[in-house]
Amino acid sequence: MKRRAFLAATAATAAATMSGCTREMIEGKKGPAVSRRKKVTLKIATSWPAHFPIMGTGVEWFAQEVKKLSGGTLIVKVYPKNILVPALAVFDAASGGQIDGFHSGPYYWKGKNPAFALFSGLPLGMNATELVCWMEYGGGYMLWRELYARYNLYPFMGGNTGVQMGGWFRKPIKSLADLKGLKMRIPGLGGEVMARLGVNPILLPAGEIYTALERGTIDATEWVGPALDISMGFYKVAPYYYTGWHEPGSVLELTFNKARFDRLCEEHKAIIATTAKAMNTRMYHEFMDQNARALKQLQQKGIHVRHFPQTVTEAAKKAVAEVVAEQSKQSADFKRVYASMAEYYKLIRPWDDLSEGHYLQIR
Amino acid sequence: MKRRAFLAATAATAAATMSGCTREMIEGKKGPAVSRRKKVTLKIATSWPAHFPIMGTGVEWFAQEVKKLSGGTLIVKVYPKNILVPALAVFDAASGGQIDGFHSGPYYWKGKNPAFALFSGLPLGMNATELVCWMEYGGGYMLWRELYARYNLYPFMGGNTGVQMGGWFRKPIKSLADLKGLKMRIPGLGGEVMARLGVNPILLPAGEIYTALERGTIDATEWVGPALDISMGFYKVAPYYYTGWHEPGSVLELTFNKARFDRLCEEHKAIIATTAKAMNTRMYHEFMDQNARALKQLQQKGIHVRHFPQTVTEAAKKAVAEVVAEQSKQSADFKRVYASMAEYYKLIRPWDDLSEGHYLQIR
Numbered sequence: 001m002k003r004r005a006f007l008a009a010t011a012a013t014a015a016a017t018m019s020g021c022t023r024e025m026i027e028g029k030k031g032p033a034v035s036r037r038k039k040v041t042l043k044i045a046t047s048w049p050a051h052f053p054i055m056g057t058g059v060e061w062f063a064q065e066v067k068k069l070s071g072g073t074l075i076v077k078v079y080p081k082n083i084l085v086p087a088l089a090v091f092d093a094a095s096g097g098q099i100d101g102f103h104s105g106p107y108y109w110k111g112k113n114p115a116f117a118l119f120s121g122l123p124l125g126m127n128a129t130e131l132v133c134w135m136e137y138g139g140g141y142m143l144w145r146e147l148y149a150r151y152n153l154y155p156f157m158g159g160n161t162g163v164q165m166g167g168w169f170r171k172p173i174k175s176l177a178d179l180k181g182l183k184m185r186i187p188g189l190g191g192e193v194m195a196r197l198g199v200n201p202i203l204l205p206a207g208e209i210y211t212a213l214e215r216g217t218i219d220a221t222e223w224v225g226p227a228l229d230i231s232m233g234f235y236k237v238a239p240y241y242y243t244g245w246h247e248p249g250s251v252l253e254l255t256f257n258k259a260r261f262d263r264l265c266e267e268h269k270a271i272i273a274t275t276a277k278a279m280n281t282r283m284y285h286e287f288m289d290q291n292a293r294a295l296k297q298l299q300q301k302g303i304h305v306r307h308f309p310q311t312v313t314e315a316a317k318k319a320v321a322e323v324v325a326e327q328s329k330q331s332a333d334f335k336r337v338y339a340s341m342a343e344y345y346k347l348i349r350p351w352d353d354l355s356e357g358h359y360l361q362i363r
Numbered sequence: 364m365k366r367r368a369f370l371a372a373t374a375a376t377a378a379a380t381m382s383g384c385t386r387e388m389i390e391g392k393k394g395p396a397v398s399r400r401k402k403v404t405l406k407i408a409t410s411w412p413a414h415f416p417i418m419g420t421g422v423e424w425f426a427q428e429v430k431k432l433s434g435g436t437l438i439v440k441v442y443p444k445n446i447l448v449p450a451l452a453v454f455d456a457a458s459g460g461q462i463d464g465f466h467s468g469p470y471y472w473k474g475k476n477p478a479f480a481l482f483s484g485l486p487l488g489m490n491a492t493e494l495v496c497w498m499e500y501g502g503g504y505m506l507w508r509e510l511y512a513r514y515n516l517y518p519f520m521g522g523n524t525g526v527q528m529g530g531w532f533r534k535p536i537k538s539l540a541d542l543k544g545l546k547m548r549i550p551g552l553g554g555e556v557m558a559r560l561g562v563n564p565i566l567l568p569a570g571e572i573y574t575a576l577e578r579g580t581i582d583a584t585e586w587v588g589p590a591l592d593i594s595m596g597f598y599k600v601a602p603y604y605y606t607g608w609h610e611p612g613s614v615l616e617l618t619f620n621k622a623r624f625d626r627l628c629e630e631h632k633a634i635i636a637t638t639a640k641a642m643n644t645r646m647y648h649e650f651m652d653q654n655a656r657a658l659k660q661l662q663q664k665g666i667h668v669r670h671f672p673q674t675v676t677e678a679a680k681k682a683v684a685e686v687v688a689e690q691s692k693q694s695a696d697f698k699r700v701y702a703s704m705a706e707y708y709k710l711i712r713p714w715d716d717l718s719e720g721h722y723l724q725i726r
Contacts, residue, residue: 037434068633069432071400124726127719129492129651136645137652163718225718243721270431274641281644282499288492289500292714305717313725351589351655354668355526356490357723358606360716362676363487 037073040268042260044101045094047087047108050080053228054290055252058159058283059103062254062275069271074264078103094257095151101256103158106144107188112151115333118341119144119155120250123193123320124313125341128160128249128284129356130348135251138344143337154261156276158254159283162291166242166308167222168234170213173242176311185209185221189323190246196319197312206232213237222246226294227287235303243307245316252283400436403631405623407464408457410450410471413443416591417653418615421522421646422466425617425638432634437627441466457620458514464619466521469507470551475514478696481704482507482518483613486556486683487676488704491523491612491647492719493711498614501707506700517624519639521617522646525654529605529671530585531597533576536605539674548572548584552686553609559682560675569595576600585609589657590650602666608679615646 048056063076079099081087090102091109107120119140121131135141135157148155167186173179180198191201202218212218214237221238223229235241254276261269299305308316328335411419426439442462444450453465454472470483482503484494498504498520511518530549536542543561554564565581575581577600584601586592598604617639624632662668691698 065633065637068629069637071630127722129648132644133648133652133655136648163722165718226714243717245722245725248722248726266431267434270428274428274432275637277645278637278640281495282640285492285495285499288711288714289496291718292496292711295714295717296710307721307725310725347659348651348655351651351658353723354606354658355528355588355654356719358670359490359526359608359611360720360723362608362670362673363611 037070037265037267039073039075040264041075041077042100042256043077043079043084044103044254044256045079045081045084045090045099046102047081047090047104052080054283054286055103055159056080058279058286059254061282062279065275065278066271069275070268074268074271091151091153091255094255095153097152097257097260099257100260101254103252103254105250105252106155107250110188113147113333114327114331115147115337117189118334118337119253120188121248122324122338122341123190123246123248124317125248125320126345126348127352128162128251130345130352131160131249131251132157132280133348134341134344138347139340140337140344143340147333147337148255149258152258153255154258155253155255156273157251157280158276159252159280160287161224161247161250161252162284162287163225163249164244164247165222165225165229166244166246167220168213168229168238169220169240169242170216170238171219172240172304172306173308173312175309176315179312182220183218185212185218186246188247189320190222192323193246193316193319196322197315210234210237225287225291226298227290230294230298235298235301239303241298241303241305243305245308245313254279400433400628400630402436402438403627404438404440405463405619406440406442406447407466407617407619408442408444408447408453408462409465410444410453410467415443417646417649418466418522419443421642421649422617424645425642428638428641429634432638433631437631437634454514454516454618457618458516460515460620460623462620463623464617466615466617468613468615469518470613473551476510476696477690477694478506478510478700480552481697481700482616483551484611485687485701485704486553486609486611487680488611488683489708489711490715491525491614493708493715494523494612494614495520495643496711497704497707501710502703503700503707506703510696510700511618512621515621516618517621518616518618519636520614520643521639522615522643523650524587524610524613524615525647525650526588527607527610527613528585528588528592529607529609530583531576531592531601532583532603532605533579533601534582535603535667535669536671536675538672539678542675545583546581548575548581549609551610552683553585555686556609556679556682559685560678573597573600588650588654589661590653593657593661598661598664598666604661604666604668606668606670608671608676617642 046056046059051057059078063078066074066076084099085093088108090104093099094102105120107117110117126134144155183200183202185204186194186201187203195201204212209221210233213221213234223232324338328338409419409422414420422441426441429437429439447462448456451471453467456462457465468483470480473480489497507518546563546565548567549557549564550566558564567575572584573596576584586595687701691701
C-alpha cells in the first residue's frame with residue numbers, strides 16, 4: 001500500500017512536470033506570497049462553423065476568460081469544425097488525444113452508447129434548469145463522467161439551447177392525422193418519437209434543408225429556435241412555426257481528453273471548471289435574449305406561430321415512453337441513466353411547475 | 364492628451380503596486396512563460412447568519428473557488444452578519460471602505476435610492492432568467508453599476524432565490540375581501556402592493572415571526588420558499604401555503620468597494636467576475652433543488668398549497684402599476700431604471716411565455 005501511494009505520488013509529480021503546469025508558492029521573508037505558473041496550451045475543436053452565433057462565440061468567450069483568469073498561463077485555442085477534424089469526429093479525436101477537447105452535444109454520440117443521448121435531455125422531459133439541477137444535485141453529472149471516462153474523456157456542461165422550437169411546416173398541423181407520411185428533417189430521439197407518430201424522419205446536411213423545403217422534397221424541418229432559424233430562411237417557404245417539446249433544454253458539452261485534463265494543475269482545473277459553469281449559463285441566457293429578438297423579427301415577417309394539437313402532444317408522450325422502454329431493454333447504461341433522470345424528475349417537477357410554471361401563467 | 368495618458372498609466376502602475384497585485388510575465392529563454400502574483404486578501408460581510416443555507420454557503424463556495432482559481436493569491440474572507448458589522452450596515456461599511464465587500468440584496472437599500480429595489484426585481488415582473496438577461500443584454504447591469512458608483516460600490520449579481528412563495532396564512536384566502544385588515548409580515552415592494560389590497564403589512568425580526576403567528580398577533584407571513592421556510596416552522600401554525608408573485612426572482616448581490624476593486628489586477632478582477640457568474644447561477648439551481656426537496660417534506664406534513672384567487676392577482680397587477688407610477692414621480696432614477704426594465708420585459712416575455720411557459724403546461 002505504501003509503495004503504491006509512493007508510486008502514485010511520483011506519477012502525479014511526473015505528470016505535473018510533463019504538462020508544464022508546475023506551480024510554487026514562495027513565502028517571501030517580507031511581503032506576501034508569490035505564485036508562479038508555467039504556460040499551458042489546449043487545442044479544442046467544435047462541431048460548429050467559425051464564429052457560429054451563441055454556441056461558437058460562447059466557446060470563444062470561454063477561451064478569452066480562461067486566458068484572463070490564468071494571467072495568460074492557460075491558453076485555449078478554439079478551432080471551428082473541419083479545421084483540425086470534421087464536425088462529428090471531435091469525440092474520437094479528443095478520446096484518442098489528437099485534440100485536447102471539444103465543444104459539441106452529447107446526443108451526437110448515441111451510436112457509441114445510447115445513454116449519451118440522455119445527457120442532452122429527453123423529449124417531453126426536464127427543461128434546461130431542471131437538467132442542470134439533475135446534473136449537479138441528482139447524480140447526472142457523476143454518471144456522465146463515469147460513462148465518458150471509458151472513452152478517456154472528461155465532460156463539462158457547455159451551454160443549453162433552452163426549449164427548442166418544434167419546427168417549420170409548409171402547412172398547418174390540425175390533427176394527428178396531418179402528421180402521417182409527412183417528410184420532416186428531424187434527427188435524434190425527437191425523430192424516433194415523430195416516426196411513431198407517422199412522420200417520415202429525414203436526415204439532411206444543413207446546407208440542403210432550405211432548398212428541399214422550398215421544392216417540397218420535405219414538408220417540414222426542425223432546427224433550433226428563432227435566433228439560429230431566422231438566418232436559415234425557413235420562414236419564407238414554411239411559415240407555420242410550431243412550439244417545441246422534442247428538445248426541451250438541450251445540454252451542450254465542453255469535453256476534454258481525460259488524461260490531458262488530469263495532468264493540469266489544480267489551479268488550471270479549477271479555472272476550467274468554474275469558467276465552464278459560467279459559460280454554461282451564459283449560453284442559455286444568450287439564447288433566451290437572441291431568441292426573443294429574432295421571434296419579434298419573424299413575427300414582423302408574418303409567420304404563423306402555432307401549438308401542436310393536444311392529441312399530438314399526448315401521442316408523443318406515449319411514443320417517448322415506448323422509445324425509452326425499448327432503449328432500456330437494449331442498453332443497461334441507458335436504463336441506469338434514465339432511472340436516475342426519472343427519479344429526479346419526480347422530485348424537481350412539482351416545484352418547478354408550482355413556482356416558475358404557475359407564475360408564468362398568472363403574471 | 365499625451366501627458367494625460369502618461370499620468371493615467373503611471374496612476375495605474377501605482378495602484379497595481381499599492382494593491383500588492385503586481386504580476387510579471389517572464390519569457391524564459393527555454394520553456395514556457397511564467398506568471399507571478401502577490402497575495403491579496405479581501406474581507407466581505409454578509410447579511411446572513413453563519414453557514415446560512417444556500418445564500419451563506421454559496422458565498423463560502425465563492426471564496427473557496429476564488430482561492431483555487433487564483434492559486435491561493437486571492438483570499439476572500441467571509442464574515443456572517445454582526446461579526447464585522449450588523450446585517451444591514453454592510454452597504455455603508457463597504458461604501459466607506461471599512462470592509463472590502465458584502466453579500467446581501469439590493470432591495471434592502473431602497474431608503475438610499477428607491478431605484479435600488481428594482482435591481483432585485485419587481486412584483487409580477489421578470490423572473491430569475493429574464494432578470495439576468497435584462498442585466499446582461501438589456502442594460503440593467505450598466506445602470507446598476509452607474510448608480511452604485513455614486514456610493515463607491517461595484518456590484519455583481521450574487522444569486523437568485525427563484526419565484527418566492529406568497530406566504531403562510533392561518534386561514535385560506537378565498538376572495539380579495541379575505542385580505543382586508545389582515546396583519547401580514549411582508550417587507551419591500553411586495554408589502555406596498557399588499558397594503559393597497561387592504562393588508563396591514565408588519566415588519567418583524569426573523570426570531571419573532573413564529574410566535575407572533577402562533578399567538579395570532581399576525582395572520583400571515585411571507586419568507587422565501589420551502590427550503591428556508593421549513594426550518595422556521597411556520598407550517599405548524601399557518602398551514603395554508605400560497606404560491607408567489609410578489610418576488611418572482613429576487614436578485615441577490617455580491618458588491619465590492621469600488622476603489623478597492625479597481626485596484627485589483629486584471630487577473631483577480633476576472634477571477635471575481637467569472638466566479639460571481641458561476642455563483643449566481645449555482646445559487647439559483649441550489650434553491651430549485653432544495654425547494655423541491657423541502658416542498659415534498661412539507662406536503663408529507665399535511666400543508667395546504669393554494670393559489671391566490673384570480674381577483675387577488677388582478678388587483679395586485681393594478682397596485683403594482685400604481686406603486687411604480689408613484690415612485691417614478693418621486694425619483695428620476697427609479698423612473699429611468701423602470702423604463703429600462705419595462706422595455707426589456709416587452710421583448711423577453713413573449714419568448715419566455717412561448718417557450719418555457721408553454722412547455723411547462725403541455726409536457
